[in-house]
Amino acid sequence: MPELPEVETIVRGLRPFLIGKTIQKAILLWERTLVTPSASDFVRLVDGRTIVNITRRAKFLHILLSPPPLLSLIVHLRMSGDLQIRSIEHPTAPHDRLLLHLTDDHVLAFYDPRKFGRVWLVENPATVFARLGPEPLSEEFTSVWLYAALHRRHRQLKPLLLDQTFLAGLGNIYTDEALYRSRLHPLRLSDTITTVEAERLHTAIRQVLLDGITCQGASIDRVYRRGRFQNCFLVYGKAGQPCSVCRTPIVRLIVGQRGTHICPNCQRRT
DNA sequence: CCTGAAACCTGTCTGC
DNA sequence: TGCAGACAGGTTTCAG
Numbered sequence: 001m002p003e004l005p006e007v008e009t010i011v012r013g014l015r016p017f018l019i020g021k022t023i024q025k026a027i028l029l030w031e032r033t034l035v036t037p038s039a040s041d042f043v044r045l046v047d048g049r050t051i052v053n054i055t056r057r058a059k060f061l062h063i064l065l066s067p068p069p070l071l072s073l074i075v076h077l078r079m080s081g082d083l084q085i086r087s088i089e090h091p092t093a094p095h096d097r098l099l100l101h102l103t104d105d106h107v108l109a110f111y112d113p114r115k116f117g118r119v120w121l122v123e124n125p126a127t128v129f130a131r132l133g134p135e136p137l138s139e140e141f142t143s144v145w146l147y148a149a150l151h152r153r154h155r156q157l158k159p160l161l162l163d164q165t166f167l168a169g170l171g172n173i174y175t176d177e178a179l180y181r182s183r184l185h186p187l188r189l190s191d192t193i194t195t196v197e198a199e200r201l202h203t204a205i206r207q208v209l210l211d212g213i214t215c216q217g218a219s220i221d222r223v224y225r226r227g228r229f230q231n232c233f234l235v236y237g238k239a240g241q242p243c244s245v246c247r248t249p250i251v252r253l254i255v256g257q258r259g260t261h262i263c264p265n266c267q268r269r270t
Numbered sequence: 271c272c273t274g275a276a277a278c279c280t281g282t283c284t285g286c
Numbered sequence: 287t288g289c290a291g292a293c294a295g296g297t298t299t300c301a302g
Contacts, residue, residue: 003295032278059296078296080280095280114279116296155272164297171295220295221282236295257274259293 002077004059004136004169005212006224010083011056013226014108017085018063022050022103030097033110035120042121045071046100058132058168062125072125075110080223081117084109113223132168136205141167147198150190157193158186159256161205170205173218173236176261178204180235185269186255186262235261 002010026043028034034042049065056062061083063073075083086092086107092099098110098119110119120128134140149167153160160166161175170178179186181204184197193201212218217227220237230237234244239252243263253260 006295076296078278079294080296112279113281114294114296116279118297153271159273162296173295218295224295257276258296 002059002081002217002224003171003174003212004056004209005174005215005229006217006227007056007059007061007077008213009216009226010077011054011061014061014083014085015054017106018051018054018108020050020052021106023047023065023100024103025101027099027101028097029099030112030115032115033097033112033117033119035118037121045121046073057125057129058135058164059171060129069123072120072122072128074120074122074125074128076118077112078114078116078118080114081110081112082223084111131165133164133166134168136167136169136209141202141206143199143202146202147193147195150193150198153190155190156186156255157184157188157190158258158260160190162256162258167205169209172258172260173233174205174208174212176236177208177234180261180263180267181208183266185267186253186260187269235263237261 023046026046028039028042031039046065049071051063052066053064054061059076061075065071065073086109088105091107093111095111095113096109097112097115100108102108110117122128158175158179161170178201182200184201211232212229215227215229215232217224218229219225219227220230235250238250238261240249243250243266246263246265248263248265250261251264
């Protein structure tokens with residue numbers, strides 16, 4: 001489900017509600033959701049801890065638990081995950097995988113129909129984030145960095161942009177939209193991108209993510225319902241519909257096993 | 271190093 | 287109506 005803008009929206013929504021709340025009891029409903037530690041250690045370690053902050057790194061949510069030494073509760077929503085606040089009258093729903101009962105009679109539920117989502121509880125969050133590339137909305141991500149990084153590799157553009165060790169936060173939708181906005185073909189080899197093209201791609205990536213956040217993400221199925229960025233898609237899910245620039249029908253192809261949407265006229269391979 | 275395929279899962283939609 | 291098949295916003299692992 002969620003890419004960077006959706007996760008950012010969820011974090012911003014949860015932050016004012018969760019900060020200051022204390023965990024009274026944890027219930028793990030699907031064992032494989034928890035990467036580390038063991039279920040019994042997890043339940044024991046979070047019990048009685050207070051949420052002091054919640055932030056985002058790439059597509060991970062990072063919930064900080066006091067007292068010191070602080071523990072990091074890290075969540076990746078993968079394809080279908082969501083974090084939802086439940087009232088004590090309706091504390092669970094089908095597909096809930098982890099419940100955190102809070103002392104104010106609310107429940108923080110990790111809801112995840114496809115069971116791909118994962119949770120970590122660690123002392124050092126860097127162990128989970130170790131391999132991630134830069135944040136695309138940070139100052140570290142510049143067009144100069146992007147050009148150099150593209151030329152250090154020899155890979156198809158789209159799978160490279162989806163690689164979280166290269167750049168952290170893009171997913172299938174925002175990659176297609178960024179490539180379309182920068183008029184680059186998803187199969188272009190990364191080391192053939194010119195300086196001007198890298199500048200265009202850099203601008204498009206940042207702009208599409210910022211637009212997504214402004215719209216509070218995109219809602220495509222019933223899992224994530226908050227956003228309206230789906231109304232602004234120019235290519236994703238638009239196969240057969242006319243390109244907004246040249247009216248050529250949008251084409252759907254498969255790149256790196258992922259559905260990929262392009263304007264075959266605006267996004268030439270050579 | 272790079273690519274593609276398969277695996278992890280469940281739900282929804284389409285077409286016969 | 288029933289059923290097979292395709293498809294879904296992600297990531298990891300493995301073979302070539």
